Amino acid sequence: MNVPFYDMRPANEACRRQIQAAIDRVIGKSWYILGEELETFEQDFAQYCGASHCIGVNSGTDALWLALLAAGVGPGDEVVTVAHTFVATAIAIIKTGAIPVFADVDPETLLMDPQSVKERITGLTKVILPVHIYGRCADLSSIMELGAKHGIDVIEDACQAHGSQIQGRYAGTFGVAGCFSFYPTKNLGALGDGGVIITDDSSFAARLRKLRNYGQTEKYHHDSLGYNSRLDEIQSAVLQEKVRLLDDWNRERAFLARLYRERLCKVSSVKLLADANWPQHVYHLFVVRIVGDISRELVQSRLEDSGISTACHYPVPVHRHEAFAQLDVPSDFLPVTEQVATEVLSLPLFPGMGTANVDLVCDALLKALTP
Ligand SMILES: Cc1ncc(COP(=O)(O)O)c(C=O)c1O
Incomplete structure (x- = not known):
């Protein structure tokens, strides 16, 4: 028996014909950058989230970076975020x-x-940048309140939270901007790199449209510095097809997560995270904490030996990487972050995985936890 940690094939197979037709359409038009496919997808995704504007860029990292630039963030500013995230948040x-x-x-x-x-x-502090890690929104009402009190913008890293809701509103629509990644394994994944920023602020959106396109106002006229970061026509056409299935996939992820929870809720060395169901949680990842006497590494290697692939999101907090040593974060600054990095284990979860595979993973996990 083998259960992969993630397999993109079932989801992509479910819309393969539509994806192929979409790619064909783009080749037929022979227009590849900044065209009507991007415009349509931007409208689709803005409408899906309930935002006024959506700006396609070439990755989630660039979505964060350009949103920060559009908010006026630069040298001398501080941005409050978390270290329990993918390094891209801090890199941006x-x-x-x-x-x-x-x-x-x-x-x-x-x-x-x-x-x-x-x-x-x-x-x-110029911006607060919460990360909706694993597919669940951070406590946005408290964070927005803090931002308002101090006159600080909030920019949401929603790269793992497409379609997640809190208080009936979509991830990414609370702050001045919400940033998404379409890396292929995300809940909404392209067939390559991609990202968007959503916002309700028209002048913010206009700044982003310039920033992603060399600072261009009209062809060959540049009144400010910009970059090259666009979501291309092929990825936009593919994403138009895939966004239609996002809710179905998210519901399926949450259903599989519920099965995991039912099987694991009484296992003493497995600590489940706080419960939440779709659409509050879209389960980009199903993460548990391995607590007690057994190490996470031993459990993971035993699972690997029995054909179950797992992952850790994330084994090293951002500030503990050599690349971020210059930030010089004191060792007692982030006790929860440091602790959970040694415990988190991500179990296989993807649309099309099937309930039998959840059982296989749980059986193997229970065996792996035996001293
Ligand atoms: C929380 C988070 N932020 C940012 C990113 C960066 O996105 P991308 O890989 O599209 O640059 C990712 C995903 O990889 C992510 O998970």
Whole structure:
């Protein structure tokens, strides 16, 4: 028996004919950058999220970076975010010249802890950047309240949370901007790199449209510096087809997650994260904490030996990587972040995985946890 950690084939097979027709359509038109396919997908995704504007760029990292630039973030500024995330969140901040300042995470959800954010805000804080890790929104009402109180913008890293909702509103629609990645394994994945920013602010959207296209206002006229970061026509056409299936896939992910929870809720060395169902949680990842006497590494290698592939999101907090040593974060600054990095284990979860595979994973996990 073999259960892969992630397999994109079932989801892509479910819409393969439509994807092929969409790619054919683009080749037929022979227009590949900044065309009507992008415009249509931008409208589709804005409408899906309930946002006024959507701006396609070439990755989630660039979505974050350009959104920060559009918010006026630059050298000398601080951006409060979390270290329990993919490094891209911090890289985007550093690319603007600003300094990432890390808040700790809530031990029950592993999402940004608003109380910790409060302690990190200084006169230099320009933006609060929560990460909706694993597919669930951070506590946006508290975070938005903090932002409003201090006059600080909020920009959401929703790269793992396409379609997740809180208080009946979609991830990415609370802050001045919400940033998404379409990396192929995301809940909404392209067939290559891609990303978007959503916003309700028209002048913010206009700045982003310039920033992604060399700072161009009209052809060969540049009144400010910009870059080359566009979501191409082929990926846009593919995403138009895939976004129609996003809710079905998210519902299926949440259903599989529920089965995992039912099987694992009484296992003492497995700590489940706080419960939430679709559409509050879209289960980009199903993550548990391995607690007690057995190490996460031993459990993971035993699972691998029995044909179950797993992953860790993330084994090393951002500030512990050599690349971020210059941030010089004190060792007792982020106790929850440091602790959970040694415990988190992501179990296989993807549309089309099937309920029998959840059982196989749980059987193998229970065996792997036996001393
Ligand atoms: C939380 C988070 N932020 C940012 C990114 C960066 O997105 P991308 O890989 O499209 O640049 C990712 C995904 O890879 C992510 O998971």
